[in-house]
Amino acid sequence: MTKTAPDSTRRSERARKAILTAALDEVAEVGYAKLCIEGIAARAGVGKQTIYRWWPSKGAVVFDAVLDLGEGESSPPDTGDLEADLKTALRATVAELNDPRVAPALRALRTAISHDPQLAATYAERIDNPRCEARKQRLRELDVDLDVAVDILWAPLINRWLKGGEVTPEYADRVVEMALNGLCPR
Amino acid sequence: MTKTAPDSTRRSERARKAILTAALDEVAEVGYAKLCIEGIAARAGVGKQTIYRWWPSKGAVVFDAVLDLGEGESSPPDTGDLEADLKTALRATVAELNDPRVAPALRALRTAISHDPQLAATYAERIDNPRCEARKQRLRELDVDLDVAVDILWAPLINRWLKGGEVTPEYADRVVEMALNGLCPR
Amino acid sequence: MTKTAPDSTRRSERARKAILTAALDEVAEVGYAKLCIEGIAARAGVGKQTIYRWWPSKGAVVFDAVLDLGEGESSPPDTGDLEADLKTALRATVAELNDPRVAPALRALRTAISHDPQLAATYAERIDNPRCEARKQRLRELDVDLDVAVDILWAPLINRWLKGGEVTPEYADRVVEMALNGLCPR
Amino acid sequence: MTKTAPDSTRRSERARKAILTAALDEVAEVGYAKLCIEGIAARAGVGKQTIYRWWPSKGAVVFDAVLDLGEGESSPPDTGDLEADLKTALRATVAELNDPRVAPALRALRTAISHDPQLAATYAERIDNPRCEARKQRLRELDVDLDVAVDILWAPLINRWLKGGEVTPEYADRVVEMALNGLCPR
DNA sequence: ACCTAAACGAGACGGTACGTCATGTCTTTTT
DNA sequence: AAAAAGACATGACGTACCGTCTCGTTTAGGT
Numbered sequence: 001m002t003k004t005a006p007d008s009t010r011r012s013e014r015a016r017k018a019i020l021t022a023a024l025d026e027v028a029e030v031g032y033a034k035l036c037i038e039g040i041a042a043r044a045g046v047g048k049q050t051i052y053r054w055w056p057s058k059g060a061v062v063f064d065a066v067l068d069l070g071e072g073e074s075s076p077p078d079t080g081d082l083e084a085d086l087k088t089a090l091r092a093t094v095a096e097l098n099d100p101r102v103a104p105a106l107r108a109l110r111t112a113i114s115h116d117p118q119l120a121a122t123y124a125e126r127i128d129n130p131r132c133e134a135r136k137q138r139l140r141e142l143d144v145d146l147d148v149a150v151d152i153l154w155a156p157l158i159n160r161w162l163k164g165g166e167v168t169p170e171y172a173d174r175v176v177e178m179a180l181n182g183l184c185p186r
Numbered sequence: 187m188t189k190t191a192p193d194s195t196r197r198s199e200r201a202r203k204a205i206l207t208a209a210l211d212e213v214a215e216v217g218y219a220k221l222c223i224e225g226i227a228a229r230a231g232v233g234k235q236t237i238y239r240w241w242p243s244k245g246a247v248v249f250d251a252v253l254d255l256g257e258g259e260s261s262p263p264d265t266g267d268l269e270a271d272l273k274t275a276l277r278a279t280v281a282e283l284n285d286p287r288v289a290p291a292l293r294a295l296r297t298a299i300s301h302d303p304q305l306a307a308t309y310a311e312r313i314d315n316p317r318c319e320a321r322k323q324r325l326r327e328l329d330v331d332l333d334v335a336v337d338i339l340w341a342p343l344i345n346r347w348l349k350g351g352e353v354t355p356e357y358a359d360r361v362v363e364m365a366l367n368g369l370c371p372r
Numbered sequence: 373m374t375k376t377a378p379d380s381t382r383r384s385e386r387a388r389k390a391i392l393t394a395a396l397d398e399v400a401e402v403g404y405a406k407l408c409i410e411g412i413a414a415r416a417g418v419g420k421q422t423i424y425r426w427w428p429s430k431g432a433v434v435f436d437a438v439l440d441l442g443e444g445e446s447s448p449p450d451t452g453d454l455e456a457d458l459k460t461a462l463r464a465t466v467a468e469l470n471d472p473r474v475a476p477a478l479r480a481l482r483t484a485i486s487h488d489p490q491l492a493a494t495y496a497e498r499i500d501n502p503r504c505e506a507r508k509q510r511l512r513e514l515d516v517d518l519d520v521a522v523d524i525l526w527a528p529l530i531n532r533w534l535k536g537g538e539v540t541p542e543y544a545d546r547v548v549e550m551a552l553n554g555l556c557p558r
Numbered sequence: 559m560t561k562t563a564p565d566s567t568r569r570s571e572r573a574r575k576a577i578l579t580a581a582l583d584e585v586a587e588v589g590y591a592k593l594c595i596e597g598i599a600a601r602a603g604v605g606k607q608t609i610y611r612w613w614p615s616k617g618a619v620v621f622d623a624v625l626d627l628g629e630g631e632s633s634p635p636d637t638g639d640l641e642a643d644l645k646t647a648l649r650a651t652v653a654e655l656n657d658p659r660v661a662p663a664l665r666a667l668r669t670a671i672s673h674d675p676q677l678a679a680t681y682a683e684r685i686d687n688p689r690c691e692a693r694k695q696r697l698r699e700l701d702v703d704l705d706v707a708v709d710i711l712w713a714p715l716i717n718r719w720l721k722g723g724e725v726t727p728e729y730a731d732r733v734v735e736m737a738l739n740g741l742c743p744r
Numbered sequence: 745a746c747c748t749a750a751a752c753g754a755g756a757c758g759g760t761a762c763g764t765c766a767t768g769t770c771t772t773t774t775t
Numbered sequence: 776a777a778a779a780a781g782a783c784a785t786g787a788c789g790t791a792c793c794g795t796c797t798c799g800t801t802t803a804g805g806t
Contacts, residue, residue: 010777033301036766047779052768082370111297113350115219120350128349142369148360149369151342156334159341162348163314164299164306174334182368183328183335184268196756196798222787233758238789382772382782405673408761419784424763454742483669485722487591492722500721514741520714520732521741527717528709534720535686536671536678546706554740555700555707556640568750568803596792605753610794 011054018044019051020065024105027062032108035062059112059119066109067126069102076138083180085138090157090172097161110162152179192239204230205237206251210291213248218294221248245298245305252295253312255288262324269366271324272339276358279340283347296348338365378425390416391423392437396477399434404480407434431484431491438481439498441474447506455552457510458525462544465526469533482534524551564611576602577609578623582663585620590666593620617670617677624667625684627660633692641738643696648715648730655719668720710737 022044026035037058041048055061076089096102113120135154136146156175161167208230212221223244227234241247262275282288299306321340322332342361347353394416398407409430413420427433448461468474485492507526508518528547533539580602584593595616599606613619634647654660671678693712694704714733719725 012778015778031301037768038766041779045779047781048768049770049780050778053777107300110348111300114293114297114348115217117350124349124351139369144364144369145360148342148357148364151346152338152361152365152369155341155345156337159344160337162296162300163310164303165310171334174331175338178330178334179338179365180369183325183330183338183366193755193798196754198757201757223789224787227758231758233756233760234789235759235791236757239756379781382780384782387783403673409763410761413784417784419782419786420763421765421785422783425782479672482720483672486665486669486720487589489722496721496723511741516736516741517732520729520736523714523718524710524733524737524741527713528706531713531716532709534668534672535682536675537682543706546703547710550702550706551710551737552741555697555702555710555738565750570751570802573752594792595794599753603753605751605755606794607754607796608752611751 012050015044015046015050016054018046019061020068022046023058023061023065024069024101027065027108028100028104031104032062032111035108037061057112057116057119059109059116062105062108062112063119063122066102066105069105070127073131073134075134078138082138082141083176086153086176086180087173089135089138090153090176091169093154093157094167094169094172097157097167107162149179197240198236201230201232201236202240205232205247206254208232209244209247209251210255210287213251213294214286214290217290218248218297221294223247243298243302243305245295245302248291248294248298249305249309252288252291255291256313259317259320261320264324268324268327269362272362272366273359275321275324276339276343276362277355279343280353280355280358283343283353293348335365383426384422387416387418387422388426390418391433392440394418395430395433395437396441396473399437399480400472400476403476404434404483407480409433429484429488429491431481431488434477434480434484435491435495438474438477441477442499445503445506448510450510454510454513455548458548458552459545461507461510462525462529462548463541465529466539466541466544469529469539479534521551569612570608573602573604573608574612577604577619578626580604581616581619581623582627582659585623585666586658586662589662590620590669593666595619615670615674615677617667617674620663620666620670621677621680624660624663627663628685631689631692634696636696640696640699641734644711644734644738645731647693647696648711648734649727651712651715652725652727652730655715655725665720707737 019040022040023035026039026043030039035058037048037051040046040058040061041051051061055064074092076092077085079085097106109123113123132147132150135150139146139149142149153175157167157172160171205226208226209221212225212229216225221244223234223237226232226244226247227237237247241250260278262278263271265271283292295309299309318333318336321336325332325335328335339361343353343358346357391412394412395407398411398415402411407430409420409423412418412430412433413423423433427436446464448464449457451457469478481495485495504519504522507522511518511521514521525547529539529544532543577598580598581593584597584601588597593616595606595609598604598616598619599609609619613622632650634650635643637643655664667681671681690705690708693708697704697707700707711733715725715730718729
C-alpha cells in the first residue's frame with residue numbers, strides 16, 4: 001500500500017491555466033518578493049492544496065508560467081548579413097526584457113533560479129539551452145567557441161537589465177558591433 | 187521644528203558591526219530567500235528595533251554588509267600587456283564569485299537590487315560605478331565605448347554565475363581573447 | 373457576497389479546551405497584568421492565530437474560561453431559615469473568592485470588564501444576571517427592591533476582596549446579620 | 559561608597575506636576591490598559607528616566623495622580639438626621655464616580671491595586687482608611703460593627719460602578735434606606 | 745558669583761509581546 | 776479522486792513599549 005502520485009490524467013486543465021495566469025498577474029502586480037501562494041490561489045479561485053499538489057514551490061509555478069508564456073519563440077533570422085541578423089535578434093531580446101507582460105515574470109524566474117540549483121538545472125535544460133542552441137545556429141559559420149560568443153553577445157543585455165539599467169535597441173546595436181569587431185579594431 | 191532622523195552620533199558601532207557580520211553569516215548559512223531580520227538580530231545579539239532603526243529593509247543590511255566586505259579593492263594591474271592585464275582582472279572577479287565568503291552575499295545583493303530600484307540606484311552609485319570606472323581606466327587606450335566594452339568583458343562572467351553555471355579562470359581567458367579579437371577574426 | 377465569519381462547525385474542540393485551560397493556568401501563575409496571548413498559545417500548544425480567530429481579546433478568552441469554570445453552579449439553599457440560608461450562600465461566595473483555582477481568573481475578569489464595556493455587557497448578561505436571579509429567588513418573600521438587597525448582601529464581599537482585603541466566613545455572617553436587621557436595630 | 563537614593567530636595571516640581579497631569583489625561587484618553595510610561599513622558603515633555611527615577615510602576619504614578627486629585631475632601635455632614643446625612647454622603651460618592659475627570663483615574667487605580675498587593679496596602683493606608691474613618695465618624699452613634707456598616711453602605715455603589723452599571727443618586731437613596739431599616743422591616 | 749554634582753530632555757540599546765500574514769499540512773464537503 | 780474551502784501549528788513580519796543605559800544641558804545648592 002503505497003501513497004500514489006497525483007494522477008495527472010484527472011488534473012483539471014481549468015485550474016492549471018487559472019493558476020499560471022494568476023501567478024503572472026501577481027508577479028506583475030506585487031513583484032516576486034511579495035508573491036505568495038495564497039495570493040495566487042485566491043486570484044485563481046482555487047484551493048491552496050491544488051497548487052501544492054502539482055508544484056513543489058512558488059518558483060516552480062513561476063517557471064511553468066514563464067514556460068507557457070514563451071511557447072512560441074522564433075529563431076534569429078538568417079538573411080546572410082550576420083551583423084544585421086544579430087542586431088535583429090538582440091533587439092528582440094531587448095523587446096522581451098521591456099515587455100511589461102514578460103519582464104516581471106522573467107525577473108522572478110532569474111531570482112528563483114539563483115537560489116535554487118534544482119530549478120536552475122531545469123531552467124538550463126528547458127529554457128536556456130534551447131535558446132542558446134537557436135542563437136548558436138546563426139553563428140555556426142564563425143570559427144570560435146560559440147558558447148562564449150553567445151555569452152558575449154547576450155550577457156551584457158541581461159546583466160544590465162538585472163541591475164535595473166535601461167536596455168535599449170541602440171545599446172544592443174553597440175554590443176553587436178563591438179563584439180563582432182573586437183575591442184582592438186584593426 | 188521638524189522630526190529628525192535617528193542621531194547617528196549616538197549610534198553603537200558595536201551593534202553595527204555585529205549586525206553586518208551576522209547578516210553575512212546568515213546569508214552564507216541559509217541563503218537570501220530564508221534570510222530574516224529576526225535571525226540576523228538573534229545571531230548579532232541585538233534587538234530587532236536596532237536593525238529597523240538604521241536600515242529600511244533586509245536588502246539594505248546585506249548591501250552594507252557587502253560594502254564593508256569589499257572595502258579594500260584593488261584596480262586592475264597595468265603591465266602594458268592589455269590582454270594579460272584583462273585576464274588577471276577577470277580572474278580576480280572569478281575568484282570573488284567563487285569565494286565562499288563573498289559569493290552568497292553578492293548573490294543576495296543581486297537579488298535584492300533586482301527587486302528594489304532604490305537599492306539598485308545606490309548599488310550603481312556606491313558599488314558598481316566605482317568598479318566600472320576602475321576597469322575603464324585600464325581600457326582608456328582603446329578607441330571604443332568603454333561602458334559597452336566593460337559589459338562585454340564582465341557580463342558573461344556575472345550572467346553565467348547568476349544562472350548557477352561554473353565560472354572558471356579558463357572561461358575568463360576565453361572571454362578576454364574573444365572580446366579583444368572580435369567574433370570575426372580577420 | 374459578504375466576508376463570512378469563521379465557520380464554527382470546523383472548529384477544533386481540542387484547541388478550544390486547551391486554550392481555556394491554559395488561560396486559567398497562566399492567569400493563576402503570572403497574573404492578569406502579565407497574561408499574554410503568546411503565553412497562552414505556547415502553553416496550550418496552539419498557534420496564536422487560533423486564538424485570534426475565535427476571540428477578540430485576551431479579556432474575552434478569560435471570560436470564556438471563567439464561564440467554563442462556573443458551569444455547574446448551584447442556587448442558594450432554601451431551608452426556611454432565611455438568615456441561615458443567606459449565611460450559607462455568602463459563605464459559598466467567600467469560598468469561591470478564596471479558591472486558588474477560581475480567584476485569579478475572577479479577578480482578571482473583573483479587571484477586564486472594568487475597561488471594556490462590550491465585555492461588561494456580556495458579563496452582565498451571561499454571568500452576573502443569572503447569579504443575581506438565583507440569589508433573588510431566595511429573597512422573594514421579602515417586600516423590598518431585591519436588586520438593591522442582593523447588592524447590600526454581596527457587594528461588601530466583592531469590594532473587600534477586590535481591594536485585597538481578607539474575606540472570611542465570619543465577615544460574611546456579620547454582613548448577613550447587619551443587612552437583615554438594619555444598622556439601627558429596633 | 560554606596561549608591562545614594564535620589565535627592566528629593568533637587569527634584570523638579572515642574573516635572574512632577576507635568577507627569578501627574580499627563581498621567582490623568584492619558585488615562586482619561588486611552589484607558590488604563592493602554593496607558594504607557596512612554597506616552598506619559600511624551601505628553602509631559604519629560605524624559606522616561608525622570609519617571610523611573612521617582613516611581614516604581616505606572617500604577618504608582620496613577621496612585622499619586624489620584625492622591626493629588628482628591629486632596630481637598632470633605633467629611634460627611636452631620637445635621638443630626640442620620641438618614642439624610644448618609645444620603646448626602648453617598649450622593650457625593652455617586653458624583654465622584656460619575657465625574658469624567660476623576661472616574662477613569664479611579665478605575666485605573668482600582669485595577670492597579672487589584673493586581674499589586676504592595677500598592678493595595680498603600681492605597682488602604684493613604685486613601686481608603688482615611689475615607690472610612692471619616693464615614694465611620696458619622697455612624698459612631700450606632701451600636702454595630704462600623705467597618706461592616708460602612709461596607710454595606712458604600713460597597714454596593716462601588717461594585718455596581720466597577721461592573722459598568724449606572725450609579726444614580728436614587729440608587730444611593732435606596733441603599734441608605736434599606737441598609738438602615740434592614741431587609742426584614744419590622 | 746562660581747563650581748560641581750544632581751536631575752533633566754533625549755533617545756539608543758537588548759528585549760518581549762503585539763496583532764497580522766503566509767507557510768505547508770490536514771480534514772471536510774462538493775463535484 | 777480531484778477540487779474548493781478553510782482550520783490548524785508554525786514562525787517571521789514590522790510596531791510599540793519595556794526598563795536600562797549613556798549622552799550633553801540645565802539648574803540648584805554649597806563654598
